[in-house]
Amino acid sequence: MQLYEYNAFELSELLEDKSISSVELTNSVIDRINAVDKQLNAFITVCSERAIGQAKSVDEKRINGEKLPRLAGIPIGLKDNISLSGVKMTCASRMLENYIAPYNATVADKLETIGAVLIGKLNMDEFAMGSSNENSFFGAVKNPYDTNRVAGGSSGGCAVAVSAGEIPCALGSDTGGSIRQPAAFCGVVGLKPTYSAVSRYGLTAFASSFDQIGPVCRCVKDTALMFDAISGHDRRDSTSAQREYLSCYDSITDNIKGLRIGVPRTLFEDICSEDVLDSFNSALAVLEQFGAQVVDIELENTKFALPAYYVISSAEASSNLARFDGVRYGFRASGCKDLNDMYISTRSEGFGDEVKRRIMLGTFVLSAGYYDSYYKNALSAAKLITCSIKDQFEKVDIIAMPTSPETAFKLGAKTNDPIEMYKSDVFTVFANLTGLPAISVPCGLAQNSLPVGIQFMADSFCEQRLFDAAYAYECARGAIAKPSI
Amino acid sequence: MTIDVDKVSQLSKLKIDADKMPMFEKQMNDIAQMADVLAQVSAQQLSDDTRRALLRDDTFIGAAFGNDKAMQNAPVAKDSYFCVPRTVE
Numbered sequence A: 001m002q003l004y005e006y007n008a009f010e011l012s013e014l015l016e017d018k019s020i021s022s023v024e025l026t027n028s029v030i031d032r033i034n035a036v037d038k039q040l041n042a043f044i045t046v047c048s049e050r051a052i053g054q055a056k057s058v059d060e061k062r063i064n065g066e067k068l069p070r071l072a073g074i075p076i077g078l079k080d081n082i083s084l085s086g087v088k089m090t091c092a093s094r095m096l097e098n099y100i101a102p103y104n105a106t107v108a109d110k111l112e113t114i115g116a117v118l119i120g121k122l123n124m125d126e127f128a129m130g131s132s133n134e135n136s137f138f139g140a141v142k143n144p145y146d147t148n149r150v151a152g153g154s155s156g157g158c159a160v161a162v163s164a165g166e167i168p169c170a171l172g173s174d175t176g177g178s179i180r181q182p183a184a185f186c187g188v189v190g191l192k193p194t195y196s197a198v199s200r201y202g203l204t205a206f207a208s209s210f211d212q213i214g215p216v217c218r219c220v221k222d223t224a225l226m227f228d229a230i231s232g233h234d235r236r237d238s239t240s241a242q243r244e245y246l247s248c249y250d251s252i253t254d255n256i257k258g259l260r261i262g263v264p265r266t267l268f269e270d271i272c273s274e275d276v277l278d279s280f281n282s283a284l285a286v287l288e289q290f291g292a293q294v295v296d297i298e299l300e301n302t303k304f305a306l307p308a309y310y311v312i313s314s315a316e317a318s319s320n321l322a323r324f325d326g327v328r329y330g331f332r333a334s335g336c337k338d339l340n341d342m343y344i345s346t347r348s349e350g351f352g353d354e355v356k357r358r359i360m361l362g363t364f365v366l367s368a369g370y371y372d373s374y375y376k377n378a379l380s381a382a383k384l385i386t387c388s389i390k391d392q393f394e395k396v397d398i399i400a401m402p403t404s405p406e407t408a409f410k411l412g413a414k415t416n417d418p419i420e421m422y423k424s425d426v427f428t429v430f431a432n433l434t435g436l437p438a439i440s441v442p443c444g445l446a447q448n449s450l451p452v453g454i455q456f457m458a459d460s461f462c463e464q465r466l467f468d469a470a471y472a473y474e475c476a477r478g479a480i481a482k483p484s485i
Numbered sequence B: 001m002t003i004d005v006d007k008v009s010q011l012s013k014l015k016i017d018a019d020k021m022p023m024f025e026k027q028m029n030d031i032a033q034m035a036d037v038l039a040q041v042s043a044q045q046l047s048d049d050t051r052r053a054l055l056r057d058d059t060f061i062g063a064a065f066g067n068d069k070a071m072q073n074a075p076v077a078k079d080s081y082f083c084v085p086r087t088v089e
Helices: A008-016 A022-040 A048-063 A106-113 A156-163 A180-186 A220-230 A274-289 A302-323 A339-350 A353-365 A371-392 A418-425 A429-434 A463-477 B005-011 B018-040 B067-071
Strands: A043-046 A075-079 A117-122 A146-150 A169-174 A189-192 A212-217 A260-263 A293-296 A398-402 A438-445 A451-458
Touching (some): A008 A022, A008 A220, A022 A048, A022 A075, A022 A117, A022 A156, A043 A156, A048 A117, A075 A106, A075 A156, A106 A117, A156 A169, A156 A212, A169 A220, A180 A451, A189 A220, A189 A463, A212 A220, A220 A438, A220 A463, A260 A274, A274 A293, A274 A438, A274 A451, A274 A463, A302 A418, A302 A429, A302 B018, A353 A371, A353 B005, A353 B018, A371 B018, A398 A463, A418 B018, A438 A463, A451 A463, B005 B018
Parallel strands (some): A075 A169, A260 A293
Antiparallel strands (some): A043 A117, A189 A438, A398 A451, A438 A451
16 A cells, blocks of 8 residues: 555554654655646646655654644645645636735644645636536546546545545635535545634635635545644634634544434435435435434425525625736736726636626626625525524434535536536535535445445534544445546 | 626626627526526515624734735736826826
């Protein structure tokens, strides 16, 4: 077994007892990236020298007998919409093709402080808008299980790099399913934490009321380890929750006897592929064998979820992306005759089609005459859905559903039909509309040999419950076949 | 309802190429049609418990970075000023 194949918690033990060094591990990861990434396109920037420097520093501390945190010396990748000081942050857009981040995101600061090795920046849909990772200025990311298929999006680079063994862990961002859906497509674990549990300072804003940074890893224990490292209050994010966080990693258990799992079958049974349903039902049966109680539940107003998500997120995007005007940073079109021409040409040449579509949709739903019927109603719908789901947590501990209605689709299959593409998020948007935490865990391979994900959702700040359910299931399920890349 | 993509693009400070206009018109109107279901939302039973972010104290948190770093990504800059096309003759 090569070093790059180990999980982070295992590597942590090997580093701790000095069986390996962080430099050896980081070199193994860099070699792996060099060997496979040309086929996958998961990375936009690899910071080899910087990473080796960080690894050496950690090794020296360990040799000097310092007791180091668990993630010290472990290579981690960041989605390319998270600021890492002195390193390019492109958001996979021509608009920021040459932008160098002048400061660290809070999550990057936290990881660097504990000695994690930040190895590079990962490909994504432009400004995190997409469900397939085909909307990148730097080219589509390919699924390691079948390179003719999409990675999922928008954190496709994160999911692919972790799945293909390029890195053990990554940080992505999830606005409507952008961590969980690619995690499901690539056979890895992805967590969207409770809104406000993780600081958004230094994350390029897409839809500020939904955006949340979260981990993508190969196993549940690593996901808990990463969540522990990045969660917590931050004065620089005014939406950051002021509360205490206990270590989820230290408390994780596979004992789920009596855990009540609610399943909203009418929501997904008619729209899921047979493959996905079979895998999902098998996963539920396993959870029942381990003592969980599975009960059917009904969620109300679910037909409003996807439209409400796209109206609100596009409205916020149109406002957030107004800052890209060619004045202070980023791309500026040349040969402009006046200031207005500069704004228009810069934005028209700098943004891709999906970003333009969402900016225009957001501008439309916020414009006079349409604000009430679209934007205000969408906010009301989000509130109704939140009430409906919160009510269910009086009766059940977690809610389970498939992460996505189907497995990874062929590259190009949905690029001309945005609505079909948006439907890929139909089950993931609930956690964003409500602010609740949700995790996607692989539940085997479908008949087409592609991974399927099961999604668990819990009440606010109940990540521990998610980790326990996911860990119990993962232990019972056993290993799933890795991609043969 | 039909979206006037030409007008919305002007409001968005975007120019849509003529050859792409039919595609944007179709796709955006399809999306608006999907969102028309929101007209059925009944908000009468909603209480006015709008969540508001806690306000933080109006105190200095700490310098993020200096002038040089703030200007380093400017497309055109001179003497610590961002330069743009002339707006006053």
